[in-house]
Each structure stands twice: as C-alpha cells, then as structure tokens.
Amino acid sequence: MTTEDGPLASFTAELDSAVILTDFDGTLSEIVVDPGAAVPLDGAVAAVEGLSRVAHTVAVVSGRPVDFLAPFFADTVELVGLYGLEWRRDGRTGRIPEAGRWRAVVADTVARARAELPGDVHIESKGLAVTLHYRTVPERRGTIEAWAATWASRTGLHVGAARCSVELNPPVLVDKGRVVSDAVSSPDVRHACYIGDDHADIAAFAALEASTENGLDTRRIAVHGTETPDELVAAADLVVDGPTGVVDLLVSLLGDQPAAVS
Numbered sequence: 001m002t003t004e005d006g007p008l009a010s011f012t013a014e015l016d017s018a019v020i021l022t023d024f025d026g027t028l029s030e031i032v033v034d035p036g037a038a039v040p041l042d043g044a045v046a047a048v049e050g051l052s053r054v055a056h057t058v059a060v061v062s063g064r065p066v067d068f069l070a071p072f073f074a075d076t077v078e079l080v081g082l083y084g085l086e087w088r089r090d091g092r093t094g095r096i097p098e099a100g101r102w103r104a105v106v107a108d109t110v111a112r113a114r115a116e117l118p119g120d121v122h123i124e125s126k127g128l129a130v131t132l133h134y135r136t137v138p139e140r141r142g143t144i145e146a147w148a149a150t151w152a153s154r155t156g157l158h159v160g161a162a163r164c165s166v167e168l169n170p171p172v173l174v175d176k177g178r179v180v181s182d183a184v185s186s187p188d189v190r191h192a193c194y195i196g197d198d199h200a201d202i203a204a205f206a207a208l209e210a211s212t213e214n215g216l217d218t219r220r221i222a223v224h225g226t227e228t229p230d231e232l233v234a235a236a237d238l239v240v241d242g243p244t245g246v247v248d249l250l251v252s253l254l255g256d257q258p259a260a261v262s
C-alpha cells in the first residue's frame with residue numbers, strides 16, 4: 001500500500017486538519033502479563049511524535065493514568081488517562097474535579113481487594129481507579145467479577161470490563177466516546193481517526209461515527225489480536241494486525257514527513 005492510495009491518503013494530504021487518536025495497550029504496545037511492564041513498540045513513539053508536530057491533534061487515549069503514559073511521549077502528544085478522568089496537555093496535568101473525591105474510596109478498594117481476593121490476582125492501583133487482572137489466572141474471573149459487583153454496590157463505584165480484567169471506576173460520566181467528541185469539536189478539524197483494540201474503544205468508534213453527520217472524514221481502526229472483541233472489529237472501517245500494523249499505519253500517515261528522532 002502506498003501513501004497516495006492508502007485508506008488514510010486524505011488525512012496525509014491535510015494533516016494540519018487531522019485529529020489522530022490512539023489507545024495504548026494492545027495498540028501502541030503489545031499486551032504483556034505484567035501491566036506495569038508494557039512499553040510502546042519500536043517506532044511507535046517516533047511515529048506518534050512525528051505526527052504530533054504536523055497534525056491538528058495527536059492524543060493517546062487510555063485507561064491508564066497519565067502518569068504511566070507521560071514518560072514515553074513528548075509534550076506535543078496529548079495524553080488522556082483513565083478514560084477521560086484526567087489528561088495532560090503541554091506538559092500540564094488536569095483532572096475532572098468531581099473524580100477527586102473518589103480517591104479515598106479507590107484507595108480503600110485497593111486495600112480491600114488485596115486483603116480479600118486470592119493472592120494470584122494482579123491488582124493495579126491507578127489512583128482514581130483500580131483494575132483487577134485475571135490474564136494469568138482465568139479461573140479467577142468469576143470470583144473477581146462477583147467481588148467487584150458486590151464492592152461496587154457498597155461504594156457506588158462503577159464496574160467496567162476490559163481485556164482479561166475488571167475495572168472499578170468513579171461514577172463520573174466520561175468515556176472514550178466523550179473524549180473523541182471533544183477532540184473533534186473544533187471547526188478546523190476535517191479528518192479524525194481512532195485506533196483501538198478493546199471494549200472501551202467501542203464508545204470511541206460510536207462517537208466518531210456520530211461525528212460524520214458534521215461532514216467529518218473519519219476512520220475507525222480496529223487492532224486485531226486474539227482478545228479483540230468481535231463487536232469492535234465489526235464496527236471498524238479498517239482492521240490492522242496487532243501493534244506492528246499500527247506502527248506501519250502511523251508511518252504511512254506521516255507520508256513524506258520525518259518521524260521524530262527519539
């Protein structure tokens with residue numbers, strides 16, 4: 001595929017009016033057993049940063065905290081963490097104020113999960129959210145889901161599903177769909193794409209689809225892997241094969257623009 005006739009040729013031709021949004025885990029990074037060990041694929045950061053210097057907006061939109069993502073990317077790349085509860089723009093972090101009052105509840109949740117769940121369940125504390133991972137112990141899924149449902153009903157936290165994990169989040173109305181809607185709301189945006197591999201990315205695809213009513217040129221790009229939800233693939237305009245396929249796509253998006261040196 002060449003840049004001139006590729007599925008994103010219209011983006012490359014007008015990068016200064018293009019919004020490029022991408023998930024992190026399973027999209028820019030391979031899925032790994034220890035979530036703390038995930039790193040972007042070779043070439044991913046250079047391509048993302050290169051695009052961020054010429055495109056209207058480039059943002060990494062993730063369920064991770066921004067503090068996890070920030071060390072990987074230059075400040076030209078916007079970061080949206082915890083599905084929109086927090087963000088980092090121009091090197092400054094902001095958070096939705098109403099989420100902050102859930103920090104103590106989340107800390108209590110982490111402590112209770114460590115005390116009550118089997119020791120082989122990986123408990124990822126994210127500050128304003130917590131993720132319970134069962135990738136290495138799939139037989140624990142039922143136990144984790146039941147514990148999360150009970151704990152959520154007692155605290156008011158919301159339960160969300162992700163790849164081989166259950167998440168407990170503050171009941172604040174944000175999701176990746178809201179993030180996408182906000183990112184494409186500027187009148188000088190003409191093209192927008194979103195790249196993702198997980199359940200939470202379905203809302204982003206839906207928001208992108210809705211934005212076509214405003215005449216936006218959009219692409220919903222699913223990253224195919226063994227755990228990618230069928231619903232996400234079914235809703236995609238384009239499917240790429242794993243994070244390697246994402247890097248190839250980002251490089252092709254750049255066209256003749258140089259990737260950042262990192």
Ligand SMILES: [Mg+2]
Nearest residue numbers: 023025026198
């Ligand atoms: Mg992902």
